[in-house]
Amino acid sequence: SQTIHQWPATLVQPVGSPLSLECTVEGTSNPNLYWYRQAAGRGLQLLFYSVGIGQISSEVPQNLSASRPQDRQFILSSKKLLLSDSGFYLCAWRGGTATKGEQYFGPGTRLTVT
Amino acid sequence: AQKITQTQPGMFVQEKEAVTLDCTYDTSDPSYGLFWYKQPSSGEMIFLIYQGSYDQQNATEGRYSLNFQKARKSANLVISASQLGDSAMYFCAMREYDAGGTSYGKLTFGQGTILTVHP
Numbered sequence: 001s002q003t004i005h006q007w008p009a010t011l012v013q014p015v016g017s018p019l020s021l022e023c024t025v026e027g028t029s030n031p032n033l034y035w036y037r038q039a040a041g042r043g044l045q046l047l048f049y050s051v052g053i054g055q056i057s058s059e060v061p062q063n064l065s066a067s068r069p070q071d072r073q074f075i076l077s078s079k080k081l082l083l084s085d086s087g088f089y090l091c092a093w094r095g096g097t098a099t100k101g102e103q104y105f106g107p108g109t110r111l112t113v114t
Numbered sequence: 115a116q117k118i119t120q121t122q123p124g125m126f127v128q129e130k131e132a133v134t135l136d137c138t139y140d141t142s143d144p145s146y147g148l149f150w151y152k153q154p155s156s157g158e159m160i161f162l163i164y165q166g167s168y169d170q171q172n173a174t175e176g177r178y179s180l181n182f183q184k185a186r187k188s189a190n191l192v193i194s195a196s197q198l199g200d201s202a203m204y205f206c207a208m209r210e211y212d213a214g215g216t217s218y219g220k221l222t223f224g225q226g227t228i229l230t231v232h233p
Contacts, residue, residue: 032219043223094219101147101219105159
């Protein structure tokens with residue numbers, strides 16, 4: 001069965017510090033991968049998606065970047081965090097077993113920028 | 115313009131009763147998919163049900179059913195026999211296709227509805 005991991009679960013970082021959030025998927029190959037951000041009490045906003053190693057598409061201009069160094073690894077980064085980067089970050093995957101095109105989400109990372 | 119609209123910020127239902135969560139969408143694409151997700155207080159998003167734009171019948175998954183009215187562009191989620199564990203945030207989402215006919219699975223989410231089930 002497929003499993004998606006995210007770490008860390010929670011993170012408190014000062015403004016101007018760097019960021020690295022990691023997401024890995026097990027039990028599938030060549031998945032589509034996605035990073036979403038959720039502000040408190042709001043819906044999810046798609047930040048980046050990737051259809052393969054090294055292939056990153058950005059949906060929203062922002063202070064963040066993403067990379068996919070391996071087939072099942074997706075990393076969200078920032079060189080200098082802003083207060084507005086605070087939120088709940090969710091990684092998701094979609095693969096061949098998703099017969100209806102549904103995405104499966106990881107447990108998320110709660111980021112607080114102080 | 116919002117592509118997915120969930121007009122109910124919060125809903126309350128008595129245990130064992132049915133509840134309908136509203137979702138309307140906006141698209142000019144004849145091919146699209148509609149999804150409902152549940153987000154408990156833990157934060158994880160749980161896939162519930164899917165409806166394709168060409169599906170002739172309303173989707174059902176256990177206690178969940180989707181009331182799909184294509185002409186009205188609505189895809190309401192019906193939860194029957196509510197349970198205390200159904201208390202959560204519920205999101206409607208849509209997958210569209212770009213001009214090239216691909217979607218890469220990208221989803222657009224609504225703002226969500228908080229459902230509270232009372233004993």
